[in-house]
Amino acid sequence: MTTTRILDVDAVHSILDKTGSSEFLLMLIGRLRTAFESYDPMVVSSIDRTGFHYTRPDLGLVEWMPTMEAGRHVAVKTVGYHPTNPSQRSTPSVLSSTAIYDTTTGGLTALVESTLLTALRTGAASALASETLSIADATTVGVVGCGAQAVTQLHALSLVRPITRVIAYDTDLSNAKSLASRIAFLGLDVEVVDGPGRDHLVDCSDILITATSVDPGAGPVVPDTGTQRPWLHVNAVGADFMAKVEIPRSQLVRSLVIPDVTAQCLIEGESQQLEADQLGPDLPTMVESASEYETYRDRQTVFDSTGWAVEDLVVAELALDIAGELGLGTDTQFQASPPDPYDPYS
Amino acid sequence: MTTTRILDVDAVHSILDKTGSSEFLLMLIGRLRTAFESYDPMVVSSIDRTGFHYTRPDLGLVEWMPTMEAGRHVAVKTVGYHPTNPSQRSTPSVLSSTAIYDTTTGGLTALVESTLLTALRTGAASALASETLSIADATTVGVVGCGAQAVTQLHALSLVRPITRVIAYDTDLSNAKSLASRIAFLGLDVEVVDGPGRDHLVDCSDILITATSVDPGAGPVVPDTGTQRPWLHVNAVGADFMAKVEIPRSQLVRSLVIPDVTAQCLIEGESQQLEADQLGPDLPTMVESASEYETYRDRQTVFDSTGWAVEDLVVAELALDIAGELGLGTDTQFQASPPDPYDPYS
Numbered sequence: 019m020t021t022t023r024i025l026d027v028d029a030v031h032s033i034l035d036k037t038g039s040s041e042f043l044l045m046l047i048g049r050l051r052t053a054f055e056s057y058d059p060m061v062v063s064s065i066d067r068t069g070f071h072y073t074r075p076d077l078g079l080v081e082w083m084p085t086m087e088a089g090r091h092v093a094v095k096t097v098g099y100h101p102t103n104p105s106q107r108s109t110p111s112v113l114s115s116t117a118i119y120d121t122t123t124g125g126l127t128a129l130v131e132s133t134l135l136t137a138l139r140t141g142a143a144s145a146l147a148s149e150t151l152s153i154a155d156a157t158t159v160g161v162v163g164c165g166a167q168a169v170t171q172l173h174a175l176s177l178v179r180p181i182t183r184v185i186a187y188d189t190d191l192s193n194a195k196s197l198a199s200r201i202a203f204l205g206l207d208v209e210v211v212d213g214p215g216r217d218h219l220v221d222c223s224d225i226l227i228t229a230t231s232v233d234p235g236a237g238p239v240v241p242d243t244g245t246q247r248p249w250l251h252v253n254a255v256g257a258d259f260m261a262k263v264e265i266p267r268s269q270l271v272r273s274l275v276i277p278d279v280t281a282q283c284l285i286e287g288e289s290q291q292l293e294a295d296q297l298g299p300d301l302p303t304m305v306e307s308a309s310e311y312e313t314y315r316d317r318q319t320v321f322d323s324t325g326w327a328v329e330d331l332v333v334a335e336l337a338l339d340i341a342g343e344l345g346l347g348t349d350t351q352f353q354a355s356p357p358d359p360y361d362p363y364s
Numbered sequence: 365m366t367t368t369r370i371l372d373v374d375a376v377h378s379i380l381d382k383t384g385s386s387e388f389l390l391m392l393i394g395r396l397r398t399a400f401e402s403y404d405p406m407v408v409s410s411i412d413r414t415g416f417h418y419t420r421p422d423l424g425l426v427e428w429m430p431t432m433e434a435g436r437h438v439a440v441k442t443v444g445y446h447p448t449n450p451s452q453r454s455t456p457s458v459l460s461s462t463a464i465y466d467t468t469t470g471g472l473t474a475l476v477e478s479t480l481l482t483a484l485r486t487g488a489a490s491a492l493a494s495e496t497l498s499i500a501d502a503t504t505v506g507v508v509g510c511g512a513q514a515v516t517q518l519h520a521l522s523l524v525r526p527i528t529r530v531i532a533y534d535t536d537l538s539n540a541k542s543l544a545s546r547i548a549f550l551g552l553d554v555e556v557v558d559g560p561g562r563d564h565l566v567d568c569s570d571i572l573i574t575a576t577s578v579d580p581g582a583g584p585v586v587p588d589t590g591t592q593r594p595w596l597h598v599n600a601v602g603a604d605f606m607a608k609v610e611i612p613r614s615q616l617v618r619s620l621v622i623p624d625v626t627a628q629c630l631i632e633g634e635s636q637q638l639e640a641d642q643l644g645p646d647l648p649t650m651v652e653s654a655s656e657y658e659t660y661r662d663r664q665t666v667f668d669s670t671g672w673a674v675e676d677l678v679v680a681e682l683a684l685d686i687a688g689e690l691g692l693g694t695d696t697q698f699q700a701s702p703p704d705p706y707d708p709y710s
Contacts, residue, residue: 020455026696026699026700028697063416068411069430069438070430070432070467072434072435078467078470080432082428082430084428086418089420092416096440098470100470104705107468108701108705110701110702111705113366115463117442119426119442119444121416122422123455124424124426124446125444125455129475131698134708134709137708166706166707166708169709193706200707200709350370350372351374352373352477353459354372359454359455359456359511359512360450360511360542361512363377363380363385
């Protein structure tokens with residue numbers, strides 16, 4: 019009989035509260051590093067993200083990101099992205115859930131609310147990229163786009179670099195202003211700048227995070243200030259739509275660009291502004307040879323983050339493991355077998 | 365705030381019990397007919413079924429079938445198919461669930477256990493095909509493969525044709541023998557035959573149902589007995605895998621073949637034995653012009669059923685509508701929004 023463990027939003031928050039969000043992120047960074055280092059496409063395989071993109075009632079999408087660990091399970095994360103959610107519906111712009119099916123019966127073994135977990139794994143992936151590619155004494159982080167992702171990006175980054183200062187910009191000034199209170203637990207100085215202040219923001223940053231909901235075609239969202247900061251590392255998180263880009267092409271051309279999933283980034287990441295032969299290795303390959311890529315710390319680099327299904331499997335498994343240890347979540351007989359498997363009415 | 369309505373296996377069975385399974389099937393047949401007749405690909409769109417096929421620990425697959433009703437919602441049905449489930453794990457060979465996301469927020473609005481519902485919509489689709497293509501006074505149905513699908517196929521068929529007699533065959537004789545008790549509520553005479561008896565089975569049938577778990581490459585599962593029954597209509601339900609076929613190619617060539625989803629049937633249905641130009645119209649097109657195709661009642665016809673995502677949306681909506689009326693199912697705050705949509709930790 020298949021039991022389905024459900025981790026709803028309350029259960030996920032309880033996991034974070036009881037574990038400590040920093041401890042959870044550190045465990046997640048560690049598990050992602052291990053998953054990347056040991057990545058074997060014969061064992062873990064993904065299917066390209068697909069979904070429906072639409073313009074009514076508003077611009078949005080529902081997509082799914084499937085991955086299989088051979089002989090064990092299939093995980094399908096589904097993501098809704100609706101940029102007007104926060105301003106119009108008091109709802110996060112990214113909503114997601116992960117369904118896990120065991121490959122013995124095909125039954126649904128878990129359903130995990132993944133909105134916060136997605137923000138955390140995206141932060142953890144940026145932390146892994148930054149750990150290798152940013153200067154070791156990075157203290158100042160520029161943030162363009164101060165929504166939910168900015169919080170987890172800064173949190174994860176603060177665990178791998180001695181960050182003390184944040185310079186924040188958002189097209190909605192109130193978002194930039196409220197960031198300080200949302201990341202108060204990190205104890206950082208936060209300076210807010212307006213549109214023209216973005217030159218100053220980039221020129222002072224050791225690490226730049228872009229995590230905007232810029233409309234397709236309306237980017238980039240930051241100026242290219244050249245080689246003023248020759249060591250500038252960028253975590254470009256927002257691009258996830260055709261024609262949605264955040265970083266000037268000239269800066270990408272000059273930088274080592276690390277896509278998380280090369281084929282996907284060429285379609286919907288910053289990398290859609292480049293040709294395949296202008297890209298560096300993907301994130302798992304770089305992490306596998308991290309010491310080799312530390313030579314890029316003094317040079318300009320860009321992590322092109324579009325999200326990888328394997329990251330979703332790793333974070334869902336971590337949440338389920340902790341839930342199991344702490345007795346959190348709800349076990350349901352969602353899909354209990356009938357007494358007679360040949361009689362659907364039984 | 366998004367509320368997620370969960371219909372687990374108990375809720376689905378309660379819907380059937382309270383509605384009456386025959387009444388439910390009749391409503392479903394009606395809704396499917398309407399959905400097919402009014403089908404507009406600009407309003408309802410599907411994405412080709414994809415998934416993982418694997419051979420360890422056993423032959424199986426997990427696949428998903430996504431469909432969108434523009435401006436309203438996206439439904440993703442996930443199906444696990446594991447032919448050894450019933451004999452080795454007392455579990456249905458097909459397990460499935462349908463997740464529904466609203467296209468305003470991208471949130472998960474419903475999760476519906478769909479194992480029984482899938483068997484019902486598959487039966488209802490066959491009933492629609494048979495209503496047009498089989499002789500009006502069809503009384504004898506041959507069934508090859510006497511598992512869970514056979515029950516709902518016969519049930520749905522009995523609602524559109526004056527069936528009195530079933531001739532049953534299964535490679536596992538005990539399955540064929542137990543069919544009579546599983547369909548006792550239909551009040552039909554059931555005759556069981558062995559392997560050589562399949563000639564007799566086909567030669568006596570007005571309608572033939574094939575719903576087996578035959579291994580890929582091992583079919584067909586019935587003999588071609590020629591034009592002994594010039595009006596024979598076949599509902600071929602089992603083929604859903606590359607190289608898995610049930611019907612002899614010679615019979616397909618001689619018959620009007622109606623695929624449910626042409627492109628999909630050419631890959632994994634009976635139609636993989638034919639070229640595209642050897643097929644008739646798809647099921648929705650045929651239903652739209654049903655009276656025109658009734659001229660085929662006296663000729664041999666085959667409905668190639670592989671399952672269409674739109675059918676899954678229709679049956680899930682019917683179940684949710686009835687659940688709403690009867691107060692069944694559980695409303696959960698699975699994905700409740702944080703107080704501050706910009707603060708994932710809030």
